[in-house]
Each structure stands twice: as C-alpha cells, then as structure tokens.
Amino acid sequence: MRRIEVYPYSKLYEQMGQPVTVGDSNIALFKLSNGDVHAIENRSPHPKGGILSEGLVSGHYVFCPLYDWKISLLDGLVQSPDTGSVKKYEVEVEDNKVYILLD
Structure with missing residues (x-):
C-alpha cells in the first residue's frame, strides 16, 4: 500500500471540502x-x-451541490431515496500531514 502526502492538516477547514489530486x-x-x-x-x-x-x-455527510444527494463520508454510500456510491479513500494524519493510502 502506498502512502501519499496530500495536504497540511492545519490548513483544512472544518465542515468544508478541500479538493486534491x-x-x-x-x-x-x-x-x-x-x-x-x-x-x-x-x-x-x-x-x-x-x-x-x-x-x-x-455531521458526517456531504450534500451534492447540484442535486442535493446525501453522501456518507464514512463509507461513500448515497443515502436513500437516491442510490449509488463514491470511492472512499483511507486516510492517515501524522505530524500535521494528511496522507491518502492507495493500493
């Protein structure tokens, strides 16, 4: 499993998304x-x-800005009555750094 540094923890705002590539x-x-x-x-x-x-x-949900679909940040599942899922990534935080773990 690869561990990739993606963002400083201290620069993440609570309850707001931060895009990374x-x-x-x-x-x-x-x-x-x-x-x-x-x-x-x-x-x-x-x-x-x-x-x-x-x-x-x-809470632990994000709402899609286009269609208001409710998506769990814990497992990536879209909540009923809508259906579907998004990929969930494993995260580690260490020494003020956020890491994504990839296969």
Whole structure:
C-alpha cells in the first residue's frame, strides 16, 4: 500500500471540502468538527456529477451541490431515496500531514 502526502492538516477547514489530486484521482478531503479527516471521490455518482468538495457538510455527510444527494463520508454510500456510491479513500494524519493510502 502506498502512502501519499496530500495536504497540511492545519490548513483544512472544518465542515468544508478541500479538493486534491493524486495521479489521475480527484479526491475531496473533509475535516469534521471532531477533527477526523475523511476522503472520497470528488464527483457525485449521478450523471451530471457534482463536485463534492463544493457541497455542504452536515455531521458526517456531504450534500451534492447540484442535486442535493446525501453522501456518507464514512463509507461513500448515497443515502436513500437516491442510490449509488463514491470511492472512499483511507486516510492517515501524522505530524500535521494528511496522507491518502492507495493500493
């Protein structure tokens, strides 16, 4: 598994998305109010694909800015009544650095 440094932890704003690019992957980082950081694919799964780093965050969910789909930051699953999922990335925070773990 590769560990890639992507962003300084101290520069992440709580409850706001931060887009990062790792290779060909567009990823959205989210720092929750409890300090936990989550990373998901930065594109909503509906056909027009809203940019999730621009969405509103509530609790551990982000709302797609185009269609208001509610997506879990914990597992990437779209909440009912909508369906689908986005890729979830494993994250580590160490020494004020956020890392994405890739296969």
